[in-house]
Amino acid sequence: xxxxxxxxxxxxxxxxxxxxxxxxxxxxxxxxxxxxxxxxxxxxxxxxxxxxxxxxxxxxxxxxxxxxxxxxxxxxxxxxxxxxxxxxxxxxxxxxxxxxxxxxxxxxxxxxxxxxxxxxxxxxxxxxxxxxxxxxxxxxxxxxxxxxxxxxxxxxxxxxxxxxxxxxxxxxxxxxxxxxxxxxxxxxxxxxxxxxxxxxxxxxxxxxxxxxxxxxxxxxxxxxxxxxxxxxxxxxxxxxxxxxxxxxxxxxxxxxxxxx
Amino acid sequence: xxxxxxxxxxxxxxxxxxxxxxxxxxxxxxxxxxxxxxxxxxxxxxxxxxxxxxxxxxxxxxxxxxxxxxxxxx
Numbered sequence: 292x293x294x295x296x297x298x299x300x301x302x303x304x305x306x307x308x309x310x311x312x313x314x315x316x317x318x319x320x321x322x323x324x325x326x327x328x329x330x331x332x333x334x335x336x337x338x339x340x341x342x343x344x345x346x347x348x349x350x351x352x353x354x355x356x357x358x359x360x361x362x363x364x365x366x367x368x369x370x371x372x373x374x375x376x377x378x379x380x381x382x383x384x385x386x387x388x389x390x391x392x393x394x395x396x397x398x399x400x401x402x403x404x405x406x407x408x409x410x411x412x413x414x415x416x417x418x419x420x421x422x423x424x425x426x427x428x429x430x431x432x433x434x435x436x437x438x439x440x441x442x443x444x445x446x447x448x449x450x451x452x453x454x455x456x457x458x459x460x461x462x463x464x465x466x467x468x469x470x471x472x473x474x475x476x477x478x479x480x481x482x483x484x485x486x487x488x489x490x491x492x493x494x495x496x497x498x499x500x501x502x503x504x505x506x507x508x509x510x511x512x513x514x515x516x517x518x519x520x521x522x523x524x525x526x527x528x529x530x531x532x533x534x535x536x537x538x539x540x541x542x543x544x545x546x547x548x549x550x551x
Numbered sequence: 552x553x554x555x556x557x558x559x560x561x562x563x564x565x566x567x568x569x570x571x572x573x574x575x576x577x578x579x580x581x582x583x584x585x586x587x588x589x590x591x592x593x594x595x596x597x598x599x600x601x602x603x604x605x606x607x608x609x610x611x612x613x614x615x616x617x618x619x620x621x622x623x624x625x
Contacts, residue, residue: 373583374578374582376578376582378575378578378579378582404609405608405609405610406609407584407608407609408584408608408609408610411582411584
């Protein structure tokens, strides 16, 4: 279908998929390209999957089901991205879903052989939401290269569950499902590592937070929103959707920061 | 005045000093790992001289000459 008012914008994420049932947990699957994300997706959903497009876009969207301990999970495969800063349509789709989408958990798949780079996206996601499970995949490749990952230390550093997998061989998938269940049901209270910036930025964030919190962006992480506004990200579309005066504040703050 | 990554010969290692790119290109380079202080080495050039493969943060990335020209190194 072509672009229409219904097929674009925030509302599209409130009505997704034909097979949605009220009791399903929705799980988003994010990660860099080439991390074996599709392998994880296929390993979890088997043949219970459906591929289409994100509404109004040419980006592929795969969703599938798995059942774990009597609970149905709907898994949504987001486009592989290096970052959420919308350098491309794929990143925009991923960013919009992570930001506005209605999900209970997000799995970030990272490549064990290239952890530092993959943590860029993981940390960006952690700045947005605490409902995260990190899946360190390609452990077999890492072993071949002599790389050993301390999963529990990583988990402590990041403040969220970290599961090691070799999705190709099916290793670690049960632990992954268990971690997802714990985050989705709230039995794990994750405390993601908070990234603090320098004093000037943090005080600008505080100023913006007071204004943001008195406005109506209910399910967007306010701190994340403050950071995006400070960066000068074009969130006009967001402002129009929510009919919100935060965007004018953004321009004032930007001018103040540039002059001050 | 710093040399750019585009002017760095194959086999050499440098450190990223700064980026002269702005906007989307700047963000993309930052996301790929070209942040100030990061070590980068020139792995090889494609047969026709462009693009060039660079080792940055544990991964091999190909950049065109005009992209590498935005990266100042020392």
